[in-house]
Amino acid sequence: MFFRIVAAMACAAGIAGCTAYSGPTHNTDIVTLANGAKAYRVQCLGLLESSQSCMDEVKRICGDKPATRILTVDHVTSDLKSENDPREITFQCSTPVVEQPVQPAPVAVAPVVAPAVASAPVPAHLAPARKITLHGDATFALGSATLTPVATAKLDDFVAANEGVDIDRLTIAGYTDSTGSSELNNRLSAARARSVQGYLATAGLRASTWDVQGYGSASPVAPNTTAIGRAKNRRVDIQIDGK
Template sequence: MFFRILTAIACVAGIAGCTSYSGPAHNTDVVTLANGTQAYRVQCLGLLESSKTCMAEVKRICGDKPAMRISSVDHITSDLKSENNPREITFQCATPVAEQPVQPAPVVVAPVPVPAVAPAPAPVRHAPQRKITLQGDATFAVGSATLTPVATAKLDDFVAANQGVDIERMTIAGYTDSTGSAELNNRLSAARARSVQGYLATGGLRASKWDVEGYGSASPVAPNTTAIGRAKNRRVEIQVDGK
């Protein structure tokens, strides 16, 4: 009788409607909950029955679907003590959640290291070339102030070595051997010195002062008695002073 009273209270308080059917060892009700959904309520009230009987009926009703217990009422002894043996179970058969396919872990691609760009080496700056001598028949044609390719190659190196140098004074001195008249030698040596000056200036060399002179056969560096000595004396000396 006590359980029937509880059942009636449940139908009034939380269940909007009840439909009953019975088995040999239990009573099963199809009930409508207050939220409008349907559920089952199994009662196992016989003296020889237990919660196992109710659970067997729950399993039979739900089959392979998991049972979701909504409420349960424990068996009460004559002194109103609970036996931890539920004899009334209200439940729903939950729809099993379809197993989600296991997504493979994303493949993390390590970034390709960007090779460090080595800084460009600083340009090597050579020490300025202070002095150069154009000497011999390979630097000028015989009796001429025209520079040969050998002479211009040497002057190009000289210009490159002194680019950006603040030159205070550029001295260019032309010389000849002792053959020929003094007037001819002075004129030829000066023409060759001016030819060198023009080439250097065209190449980009700048000087605060240009000292360009022809000295003829003066100041020989070798004897004029041999062809080798005379070739050494035919020369143009270039001197850089200051920065």
């Protein structure tokens, strides 16, 4: 399969569009990632378009070069369930690896042993992190799925702490307080979870599987009868499972 499909809705956090052009079955943008690199984003969101339209456009753009997935957005049903049908793909065309000629083995030389130097302690904010939680109005504005600077700073620390870690499964769960309708809370919690996923992906965090869900007002961690309790319940939990 050309890409490993990830069932998630995309957020534009960290990606800025530069150029756009379209065809009869797709829209294509050239975008700038959070690290400044350029990438392509193909969208096939119309009723007459399909995930195959997106895949065909990716193959057309990259030609003989391998395509590296940055982020995929799955089509979802009206009840926010993934259909395993990607309708947006952000990717880069990689340069094929050229095999280098085998060099003669070097002559063995006795190594020079340097005196042992004590390594500096790892700063606490960069220690390996297995789980973080974005709490309350400091990380999302009320009724919004847009990340605040406080939230992106916490996510940047999380990415830095897990640089080079092979992540089997990354779970992102969004929650709200009990105010508002169940439909609104489910939609808002899912949008916040997807915002977090989009930011982590564009910041360079890689995982074999992303589990991104919104649970509305379920599983409160504090009473919803007070403002402080409701703020604690408005949260997004991010957890690494496996390695």
